[in-house]
Amino acid sequence: MLILDTSKRNFKVTSFDQEETERAQQAYENAENETEAGPNVQVVLVSVENLDALRKAYLNYYIDTRDFIAEIRKEIAKSGLF
Numbered sequence: 430m431l432i433l434d435t436s437k438r439n440f441k442v443t444s445f446d447q448e449e450t451e452r453a454q455q456a457y458e459n460a461e462n463e464t465e466a467g468p469n470v471q472v473v474l475v476s477v478e479n480l481d482a483l484r485k486a487y488l489n490y491y492i493d494t495r496d497f498i499a500e501i502r503k504e505i506a507k508s509g510l511f
Contacts, residue, residue, distance in 0.1 A: 430442070430443040430445070430453065430456055430457055430460065430472065430473070430474050430475075431471075431472070431473045431474075431475065431501075432460055432464070432470065432471070432472050432473075433470070433471045433473075434464075434467070434469060434470045435469045435470075435471075436467070436469035436470075437469075440500050440504070441504070442501055442504035442505060442508070443456060444505065444508060453474060454474070457472065457474040460472045481498075483498065483501065
């Protein structure tokens with residue numbers, strides 16, 4: 430799940446295993462409800478095999494996908510999941 434808050438210049442990545450589909454969907458719904466009043470916040474739940482696939486799938490979501498992928502890699506590295 431990706432949460433981008435442009436007003437705070439904040440980007441958050443939350444990872445889920447393939448077996449956690451229901452948990453991911455619930456987290457997405459909660460995040461949507463928490464941020465619906467904020468027009469500068471975007472919440473996206475994505476499912477991809479790897480980060481390169483994410484760039485291809487969401488090419489138009491960000492102007493410069495290289496920066497987007499770099500930020501995701503940084504957040505994943507901080508999480509210690511991969």
